[in-house]
Amino acid sequence: xxxxxxxxxxxxxxxxxxxxxxxxxxxxxxxxxxxxxxxxxxxxxxxxxxxxxxxxxxxxxxxxxxxxxxxxxxxxxxxxxxxxxxxxxxxxxxxxxxxxxxxxxxxxxxxxxxxxxxxxxxxxxxxxxxxxxxxxxxxxxxxxxxxxxxxxxxxxxxxxxxxxxxxxxxxxxxxxxxxxxxxxxxxxxxxxxxxxxxxxxxxxxxxxxxxxxxxxxxxxxxxxxxxxxxxxxxxxxxxxxxxxxxxxxxxxxxxxxxxxxxxxxxxxxxxxxxxxxxxxxxxxxxxxxxxxxxxxxxxxxxxxxxxxxxxxxxxxxxxxxxxxxxxxxxxxxxxxxxxxxxxxxxxxxxxxxxxxxxxxxxxxxxxxxxxxxxxxxxxxxxxxxxxxxxxxxxxxxxxxxxxxxxxxxxxxxxxxxxxxxxxxxxxxxxxxxxxxxxxxxxxxxxxxxxxxxxxxxxxxxxxxxxxxxxxxxxxxxxxxxxxxxxxxxxxxxxxxxxxxxxxxxxxxxxxxxxxxxxxxxxxxx
Numbered sequence: 001x002x003x004x005x006x007x008x009x010x011x012x013x014x015x016x017x018x019x020x021x022x023x024x025x026x027x028x029x030x031x032x033x034x035x036x037x038x039x040x041x042x043x044x045x046x047x048x049x050x051x052x053x054x055x056x057x058x059x060x061x062x063x064x065x066x067x068x069x070x071x072x073x074x075x076x077x078x079x080x081x082x083x084x085x086x087x088x089x090x091x092x093x094x095x096x097x098x099x100x101x102x103x104x105x106x107x108x109x110x111x112x113x114x115x116x117x118x119x120x121x122x123x124x125x126x127x128x129x130x131x132x133x134x135x136x137x138x139x140x141x142x143x144x145x146x147x148x149x150x151x152x153x154x155x156x157x158x159x160x161x162x163x164x165x166x167x168x169x170x171x172x173x174x175x176x177x178x179x180x181x182x183x184x185x186x187x188x189x190x191x192x193x194x195x196x197x198x199x200x201x202x203x204x205x206x207x208x209x210x211x212x213x214x215x216x217x218x219x220x221x222x223x224x225x226x227x228x229x230x231x232x233x234x235x236x237x238x239x240x241x242x243x244x245x246x247x248x249x250x251x252x253x254x255x256x257x258x259x260x261x262x263x264x265x266x267x268x269x270x271x272x273x274x275x276x277x278x279x280x281x282x283x284x285x286x287x288x289x290x291x292x293x294x295x296x297x298x299x300x301x302x303x304x305x306x307x308x309x310x311x312x313x314x315x316x317x318x319x320x321x322x323x324x325x326x327x328x329x330x331x332x333x334x335x336x337x338x339x340x341x342x343x344x345x346x347x348x349x350x351x352x353x354x355x356x357x358x359x360x361x362x363x364x365x366x367x368x369x370x371x372x373x374x375x376x377x378x379x380x381x382x383x384x385x386x387x388x389x390x391x392x393x394x395x396x397x398x399x400x401x402x403x404x405x406x407x408x409x410x411x412x413x414x415x416x417x418x419x420x421x422x423x424x425x426x427x428x429x430x431x432x433x434x435x436x437x438x439x440x441x442x443x444x445x446x447x448x449x450x451x452x453x454x455x456x457x458x459x460x461x462x463x464x465x466x467x468x469x470x471x472x473x474x475x476x477x478x479x480x481x482x483x484x485x486x487x488x489x490x491x492x493x494x495x496x497x498x499x500x501x502x503x504x505x506x507x508x509x510x511x512x513x514x515x516x517x518x519x520x521x522x523x524x525x
Contacts, residue, residue: 063397076129083107128172129182348392402432
């Protein structure tokens with residue numbers, strides 16, 4: 001018996017168009033994301049620039065459109081000039097964010113070359129912790145300036161003759177966080193970002209500038225921070241950042257109640273987006289403005305931060321024992337979470353939520369890209385492989401085109417301790433009228449039960465005229481053991497399989513979703 005009905009009413013208007021930057025990612029100088037991830041000159045697959053071509057192939061397959069760089073916490077103590085010019089002349093520095101040694105073998109010159117090979121846009125972050133206005137303007141001139149000025153000519157001398165044309169810039173990172181080098185209170189940051197954004201737009205009015213939002217919804221100033229910052233700097237800002245990570249708090253004991261809560265994490269993300277949008281609208285109203293401040297959800301994903309917190313606590317305990325003079329490690333194994341089937345289902349659910357709010361979320365960066373809480377893993381001098389979380393992202397990035405529709409969903413509910421009763425099934429539909437192709441992304445967040453779903457596309461059919469519904473591809477991500485993981489030894493333990501789908505004479509699509517599962521169904525009209 002069909003217990004879930006998904007429909008797009010004939011009068012349903014689209015949420016917005018699918019933003020290309022929705023399928024962004026994040027590369028930070030953290031652990032092995034850069035060194036041993038995208039860059040490993042001694043690897044058998046390395047190209048003339050030292051970039052791993054096996055990783056590049058997977059990045060292209062993942063479908064990443066825009067990559068935020070170089071941090072993250074790292075950027076708040078970073079001199080961008082250190083990563084330019086001949087590698088053998090670059091200084092070696094201490095990275096205070098992750099307590100590592102930074103060799104600066106990779107910098108903006110190199111990342112620009114990598115991004116051209118990967119086919120991605122760059123979203124560049126500037127240091128607002130130990131630096132600020134002058135360094136941001138110098139970097140802007142270096143990367144985007146035409147020949148004839150000091151910094152632009154330095155870029156040309158370093159081998160990049162054309163301007164990099166980087167349009168989107170993050171003005172700092174998580175500046176409210178006490179873990180951040182040079183962290184600020186909201187009034188301090190509001191004043192600083194206003195000055196930097198104003199000056200950057202004097203240099204290039206076409207830039208798209210991202211202010212730091214609160215580092216998380218759990219910060220005591222969440223909401224207040226956004227309102228103060230956006231109200232002060234409204235005229236020169238285009239985006240405000242949002243950061244949210246989720247994990248199964250009961251993973252060590254396989255607690256089923258905690259797992260059910262985790263599966264419903266998108267409820268928190270939706271509330272996060274609503275709160276930030278409300279504060280952005282308040283800033284617009286205060287200025288009697290004519291533009292909406294969009295949201296750049298430029299850090300999102302599953303991160304088992306409890307493991308990092310334990311490691312950091314150990315470091316702090318050791319630091320109390322006196323001064324230490326040992327060398328800081330280079331590119332250590334940090335934050336290398338190995339993801340389960342349930343983690344992938346949650347990430348698929350989060351992508352559905354981002355798309356359903358794409359009228360406000362116009363950019364997003366799944367954090368991070370390689371090795372560090374990443375969908376791609378790369379073994380030192382060995383193979384690269386896909387985590388379970390690779391698949392939902394890649395499917396959406398490859399197939400979500402045109403306009404986004406938030407369908408009506410008649411679904412049973414599940415109970416969660418944190419979010420109360422929520423719908424077992426969530427879904428979003430994209431429709432490209434030009435190619436007459438669509439995509440349904442759906443998730444079963446129910447830990448215990450399968451659900452049979454009927455999908456009615458009458459609303460789209462009324463727009464397209466009378467045409468038959470044809471399902472061209474249907475993929476299911478599910479494992480009977482939600483904790484099963486892909487590993488270096490068994491990288492294909494959890495992969496998508498074909499989903500059995502029927503289409504009846506009334507053009508209704510029917511399928512069954514097992515407990516803890518995600519699906520992508522492509523169709524034509």
